[in-house]
Amino acid sequence: MKTKQISSTLLACLGVNGIRPVLPVTFQDRKISGCARLRKTAAGMKTVFLAFALAVGAACTATAAPLTINTGTSWLATNALPVSTWNTDPLFNTTGWINAVDQLRPECAIAPCIWYDGQFSSTQFVWLRKTFTLSDPVSTAFLNGGADDDALVYLNGTLVVNDSDGFATGFGPLDVAALLVQGVNLIAVAASDNFAVFGQNHAFLASLEIQTATQQVPEPASLALLGIGLAGLAGMRRRKT
Ligand SMILES: [Ca+2]
Ligand SMILES: [Ca+2]
Numbered sequence: 123m124k125t126k127q128i129s130s131t132l133l134a135c136l137g138v139n140g141i142r143p144v145l146p147v148t149f150q151d152r153k154i155s156g157c158a159r160l161r162k163t164a165a166g167m168k169t170v171f172l173a174f175a176l177a178v179g180a181a182c183t184a185t186a187a188p189l190t191i192n193t194g195t196s197w198l199a200t201n202a203l204p205v206s207t208w209n210t211d212p213l214f215n216t217t218g219w220i221n222a223v224d225q226l227r228p229e230c231a232i233a234p235c236i237w238y239d240g241q242f243s244s245t246q247f248v249w250l251r252k253t254f255t256l257s258d259p260v261s262t263a264f265l266n267g268g269a270d271d272d273a274l275v276y277l278n279g280t281l282v283v284n285d286s287d288g289f290a291t292g293f294g295p296l297d298v299a300a301l302l303v304q305g306v307n308l309i310a311v312a313a314s315d316n317f318a319v320f321g322q323n324h325a326f327l328a329s330l331e332i333q334t335a336t337q338q339v340p341e342p343a344s345l346a347l348l349g350i351g352l353a354g355l356a357g358m359r360r361r362k363t
Pocket of ligand 2: 270271290315316317323324338
């Protein structure tokens with residue numbers, strides 16, 4: 123429909139001072155039908171604009187990607203039995219601990235395999251720690267990993283993995299969301315190796331995937347689709363009535 127036609131139809135719909143203009147009977151039905159269509163179109167456009175406004179508004183509240191804590195050289199390690207609270211206190215004094223060694227083993231796919239020193243060494247035991255801060259409440263958290271050969275894994279002091287079968291084994295996924303807190307958290311590991319083949323062939327690896335509550339805000343694209351869907355539903359309802 124051309125602009126001139128729309129304008130004249132609009133004026134005809136509005137009439138002078140809001141009074142519907144008197145039209146020849148033969149044309150009145152067509153004109154009224156045209157007015158109803160225009161009102162439907164205007165209402166539909168209003169709904170679409172509202173949906174997009176909501177989508178754009180929500181885009182401003184989008185937050186960071188989920189956080190993953192992997193084993194790596196930022197973890198601290200010692201091969202001397204630490205005093206108690208090493209696995210419960212995030213502020214434990216780690217003087218004398220060193221950065222864990224990444225063994226660069228290709229089979230450690232989900233996260234680097236770490237130890238106190240290299241893969242083929244005489245070190246049988248290792249204690250490992252990593253602290254990390256969560257700025258939002260935890261929504262979901264899953265822990266996966268493995269040890270060559272055994273490991274005790276603690277999250278904020280709670281034992282979550284008790285692997286003592288004497289062989290290289292994996293663990294997870296373990297739902298550990300209830301153990302994490304908003305603020306500083308601690309994952310602590312006591313690992314051991316059992317077979318002195320080519321030296322102690324040992325490793326520990328872990329991957330902790332965390333989703334916080336504010337990160338579950340729907341993405342702008344999803345919201346826009348939802349908005350368009352709502353607009354479509356509104357349009358369908360109007361067409362039915
Ligand atoms: Ca094991
Ligand atoms: Ca081993």
